[in-house]
Amino acid sequence: MEANLIDKSVIETGEMVLNMGPQHPSTHGVLRLKIHTDGEVVSKIEPIIGYLHRCFEKHCEKLSYEQIVPFTDRCDYLASMHMDHAYSIAVERLLDIELPGRVEYIRVIIAELQRIASHLVAVGTFGLDVGAITPFTWTIRDRERVLDLFETLCGARLLYNYIWPGGVSHDLPPKFIERTLDFLDYFDPQIDELNNLLTTNKIFIERTADVGILPPEVGINFGVSGPSLRGSGVNFDLRKNEPYSIYSKFDFDVPLGRGEMGTIGDTWDRYYVRVLEMRESAKIIRQACAQLPDGDVHAALPKKIRPNAGEVYGRYESARGDVGFYIMSNGKNIPMRLKMRSPAFCNLSVLSEISEGWMISDVIAILGSLDIVLGEIDR
Amino acid sequence: MTSIFDSLQQSLAFLNLDLFMLLSLIALLGGTVIFLVMAVNALVAVYFERKVSAFMQDRLGPMEVGILGFKGGKKFWGGIGQTLADAIKLLTKEDILPKSSDKFLMILAPFIIFSGAFLTFIGVPFAQNIVISDFNIGLFYIVAMSSIGVIGIILAGWSSNNKWSLYGAMRAAAQIISYEIPIGLSLLLVVIVSGSLHLGDIVQWQESNRWFIFHSPFTFLAFFIYFISIVAETNRTPFDIPEAESELVAGWMTEYSGFRWALFFLSEYANMLIVCIVASIVFLGGWLSPLHLINIFPESWYILDGPLLGLFWVSFKAVILIFIMMWFRWTFPRLRVDQLMYVCWKVFIPFALANLFFVSLWELIF
């Protein structure tokens, strides 16, 4: 009887391959995801990258050490200062330069402001991914303030070329410290507002808590780093574990995911770690501003960067995670080989692992919580 | 009670046309009125929505385009010509039909959706006697007609031959059909109490008793179930999963552009207006002035009634409801598709059923 009702040979019940991107509103750039779905449920994801590939590493083999800085800017364009800083630290280690105290303090202030700016985008766009549009405009409004500060600092708003190997390009402009402190005073209540509007919203919690759980072992195995790993409760922050620059002088906490709304390591935790990190960054900036010494920021700037033959690896805790610059020098003024470890690349690799079995809407939330920047992944 | 249809029939009687001609003429006039209402509504509502969203997000919204050199306010209410300019842009835009789409269905779909909204307007009273045709079963007619649109949505999603559109259409179908149940149940409750499906009678009942929202705790709850369900029915945030822009690009509208897309837009905002007018008529006293609630000088509120003021009260209430829908949209994130179903089947429907039961008891007791 029932055999005649439906001719089952005609009906396809296999999985459907859905192409998300490279032109899609929620892939944070030009990422393409090949999603194998059964109805709405995702069975497998293949991220396809390379749409923004610019041969950064190959370029570096033709550019002098100074000229590479603008290109590192363009890797992680949401946290350019971090990239500059990471690269400069590596080159300085290669050159064996001792930096003036003022430079180090300026760099820390700028880097933490940049972390706030970058996390504001991450948090805002994450809201956008789950459908809340208003928090995004609010966070972007606050990010504007940081960018204004940077503009007075070095004239650029996105790609700064400010932190150079051996120093910074300009000293702080007058009243910069006051303005920074003003901004921090303004910024604290904004985080509360964001929490009220988004973080504690029931729909938001339903959408993110218990979704896309990243177990700590899996995270470590995949090389996930930064807030995405700390969301899983792994206490790993290069600023604490392997302090570079002068981070050992400051008192700050490393926020970890605690599974307040669901399981440890879920999407909500990764999101909330970033919100908390903004507060910690504010704490660091306040301390650094209070201790800022005088001095010449160009004192240690080398006239010509020509390191001895050798190799060096510099690690840095950027807004996305553990950035590494591996530089091989053969004694010329251009590096023989430069390799960059991209944290967002490693973070993205875990996407398929943690989003299997979730729905398409969840994949977007999980992707948003990993906070990838395609400029850095593709380089 | 008379309707526009009846009054036109009487006033055009002098033309001595045969019945068919007369009916065609009246249909033409009525249709023009509805179309104008829909178009003006979309123009105003889009502008309103853009401004509301802008102010909630610390922005200014459209500020540059004016009408005939008049730009509107300088700082906050500028750009009043923006939606008109957008409409002109949409109508003159290139119309794209994807190569591998089902062209016939793809062209047909917007018209089905549009006619769904269009037909619903026939039974929607804007004030006492200001209704195209006055049905005995007006409420039933509106509920029935407003669900025609879902056919068009499925057709649009299917014929586009785009996976995103298909997802959007499937989500929309599931959502709209599910949410019709709580809507129907909460309207049923009103019908039980007032004993009529005729919208005029329902308002009359509220005039002689109380507004339904304040009639009993259960009708109060029913209003909220109805209101949240109509937010879902009109595919607005937090229930906008069929066209979730961060997930499905634009859902079932992904492949549409130009005029056809404008039709979707028009019917979407028309649906919004319809459900809000129905909510205000059924639960909020329709064309009765709010002074009925206070009732200090029993006779004084009569001066605030009448066809024109009635029109004002209905639209006032509807606009407030529309504003609340916009307010929702710019505050909340979006639900996931299974959570949406959860809310419908596990929260609203049990509550609505319980409501129905308790209201019947309430009516038995009081």
Add this chain to the structure above:
Amino acid sequence: MSEYLNNIVYGVKSFLTGMKLTMDHFRNKKELVATLQYPHEKWPIPERNIGFNHSEYNLIRSRLHVDIDDCIACMQCERACPVDCIKIDSIKPPKGSEIDCGMTSNDTQKKMIVSRFTIDMSECMYCNLCVFPCPEDCIYMVGGPNAEKHEIDYEFSQYKRDGMIFDFADTTDEAIRDAGGEKWLDQRDATLTKHNDGVQLKGEVKSVKPEPTAAPIKTGAPISTTKPAAQTTESSGELEIKSFNGISDKMCRGIAKKAFMAAKRAGKDAVAILADVAQALSEAGKMSDEIQSILDRLSVSPSKAVAPAVEAGGDIKVESVPDTPEAVEMKEFDIKDLNAIEDKMVRGTAKKAFIAAKRSGEDKVEAVRKTLADAGKLDAAAEDLLNSFSGASVELSAPVEVATLSESAEEAAVEPKGDLPLFEISDLNGIDDKMTRGMAKKIFMVGKRAGKTRTEVIADLRLGLTEAGKLDDATDAILNKLKSEN
């Protein structure tokens, strides 16, 4: 069950908190709106005075500006640029010359002339790296081209990409030539010509049927170009001094080259140059078959001027080539002459084309004619007017134009067998009336392009002129003479 209800209560609570927040923002929009209405309001300029110390340098990164008076062409900025968007050319005056390159504001004696300093802002990535190494502080970031020197111009947009290339060098061609930059100028002009040809797709025609032997000659405009320097290179096209290297005898080669240079300096076109060379050689009694064949090959490009000579089988009759440029009364083509055009629209178009041609240094008449024809506005009156000016230039460019046409080679091969070779356009100069002359020349060109023979062309001329009612006795006589000639 209690969890179920708790969930609902918590949900409703959080919704109300959120809605209260957005409502607050909606109501307090006066304080909270953060938008800057860009074209009406502008960003506050970051404070810090402009100066060139690091501490007071104004950090606007909008557009690179160069104080060219201060530039010493040290190339530091060019080297610092990671994307190579700065291009500097400089010319060092020869030793002992009296040229003063000027002083910078830092009182440094400049030792070079900056002949080119271009910055392609469409390539610039605003990294500021070029600013720091400059020893004279003359390159820095400022506002755009329309702004006051130190104002910010947020938008320096252009309609074409070329517009983003800003040239800062202000040295005149004379100054460059004085400093011994002749070669540089030649190179520049060659590049410019090549570029223009590329823009007008002239290369397309050539590449269809390449003529390996023929030296392609460009339709240079010997008359009325604004760039005297460019003239020499343009008019002789690719007929280069190297072309004579094929001559084996040293003496002959020397004489040929000398004659070539002399003719070239005199501004003659390729045909005239060859004629001069041939004359010089025959005067010196060095004319051999070998040389003749080389010259022939150079001139094969069926310029009719030397065609008779070729036909005559080694007997050189180059003297018969009319030395046209001086013969024709040359009237300077001025923009005011275009006022004779009645139709306003046509006049406007013509003037526009005239000015464009003047700037780019092409032949104005031809440019105007072409523009009008493209616009479909070339009526008889305008045509006549243009012809009245184009007399001289057509004569010169006629053989040359033919040279670039691909069918001309076949034509040259076919022609001698049958009818007499086609006469020269300058032969029509005998016609007195300007209008008639113009018309005749037009018909001639049409016939020539179509590869018609002498008799056919003359018949065409007769027909055309009769139709226009311009065939008077004198003209008729000329035509008859042409027919019976040779």
